[in-house]
Amino acid sequence: METWKEFEANELTHSAAHHLLAIHELGxxxxxxxxxxxxARELGITRGSVSIxxxxxxxxxxxxxxxxxxxxxxxxxxxxVQAIKTKKTLFKSFLTDVLGVSEQQAEIDSCKVEHLISHExxxxxxxxxxxxxxxxxxxxx
Amino acid sequence: METWKEFEANELTHSAAHHLLAIHELGxxxxxxxxxxxxARELGITRGSVSIxxxxxxxxxxxxxxxxxxxxxxxxxxxxVQAIKTKKTLFKSFLTDVLGVSEQQAEIDSCKVEHLISHExxxxxxxxxxxxxxxxxxxxx
DNA sequence: TTTTTCTGTTTGACATATCAAACACCTGTC
DNA sequence: GACAGGTGTTTGATATGTCAAACAGAAAAA
Numbered sequence: 001m002e003t004w005k006e007f008e009a010n011e012l013t014h015s016a017a018h019h020l021l022a023i024h025e026l027g028x029x030x031x032x033x034x035x036x037x038x039x040a041r042e043l044g045i046t047r048g049s050v051s052i053x054x055x056x057x058x059x060x061x062x063x064x065x066x067x068x069x070x071x072x073x074x075x076x077x078x079x080x081v082q083a084i085k086t087k088k089t090l091f092k093s094f095l096t097d098v099l100g101v102s103e104q105q106a107e108i109d110s111c112k113v114e115h116l117i118s119h120e121x122x123x124x125x126x127x128x129x130x131x132x133x134x135x136x137x138x139x140x141x
Numbered sequence: 142m143e144t145w146k147e148f149e150a151n152e153l154t155h156s157a158a159h160h161l162l163a164i165h166e167l168g169x170x171x172x173x174x175x176x177x178x179x180x181a182r183e184l185g186i187t188r189g190s191v192s193i194x195x196x197x198x199x200x201x202x203x204x205x206x207x208x209x210x211x212x213x214x215x216x217x218x219x220x221x222v223q224a225i226k227t228k229k230t231l232f233k234s235f236l237t238d239v240l241g242v243s244e245q246q247a248e249i250d251s252c253k254v255e256h257l258i259s260h261e262x263x264x265x266x267x268x269x270x271x272x273x274x275x276x277x278x279x280x281x282x
Numbered sequence: 283t284t285t286t287t288c289t290g291t292t293t294g295a296c297a298t299a300t301c302a303a304a305c306a307c308c309t310g311t312c
Numbered sequence: 313g314a315c316a317g318g319t320g321t322t323t324g325a326t327a328t329g330t331c332a333a334a335c336a337g338a339a340a341a342a
């Protein structure tokens with residue numbers, strides 16, 4: 001089959017997703033604005049790499065820049081960041097709270113998978129995790 | 142932090158994993174042996190790409206070749222293929238049977254994730270899915 | 283046997299993602 | 313104002329993974 005090629009058909013690569021997540025994280029204290037240097041430091045890669053990567057990310061409409069070369073997520077960028085963060089939180093919570101996977105491993109696994117999980121799976125997982133937590137509450141009373 | 146770089150630290154890339162899976166699949170009728178052409182056809186990429194990719198995969202000890210350029214998984218290759226197949230089956234079963242995700246979407250999601258799931262998560266997932274299926278049986282009686 | 287087709291490899295190209303190093307431009311400090 | 317340091321970009325390099333096209337050799341068909 002060719003299902004395996006879907007892997008390359010994701011909206012964002014792992015790298016691009018983490019550039020956006022870093023901007024979101026860094027921007028929190030500065031009205032959403034972040035600098036190339038800080039993104040590079042956050043990701044542990046060089047300023048040069050970030051500069052090049054942002055060119056493509058900007059071209060695709062996920063970030064905007066101002067006259068001082070500050071970087072900010074576009075509405076579209078913010079949307080995908082929020083979706084990814086939701087998926088990560090959900091999946092990690094499933095791993096630790098439902099499966100009992102260690103916190104460290106759950107962090108690694110959910111980070112690898114956060115940008116790959118479909119909307120459908122995400123929704124069903126949300127429903128399931130909520131239901132699970134409710135039933136846990138009930139049983140413990 | 143730098144957890145995000147773990148993504149690149151996997152034993153196999155998605156592409157390499159699927160080369161191994163294809164060899165395993167094709168080899169079933171020929172004592173494990175497969176041809177470059179058939180692998181390429183199976184994956185939907187060119188013979189040239191497979192030829193180049195196999196060079197690296199062979200160098201890393203996942204496959205062996207004979208004098209007729211036939212390709213076969215090494216014991217190490219077979220081991221990782223089996224681990225990946227187990228993870229995929231498990232995760233897909235979780236998605237469809239537990240979460241109620243559609244078959245098509247479950248196929249796509251599990252294919253994206255099969256080579257990324259840790260051993261720890263895989264084991265806990267196996268335990269959970271088995272338990273879930275048992276409880277389903279009990280309730281339906 | 284000759285010719286055609288198929289096979290595996292190689293080459294040159296492109297895309298992504300990284301690095302180090304050089305560069306130009308600011309922004310401080312003295 | 314000069315000089316030091318930080319910032320963003322660019323360039324040249326490497327690695328992976330893909331393509332198309334050219335090639336040589338093997339197999340199949342005529």
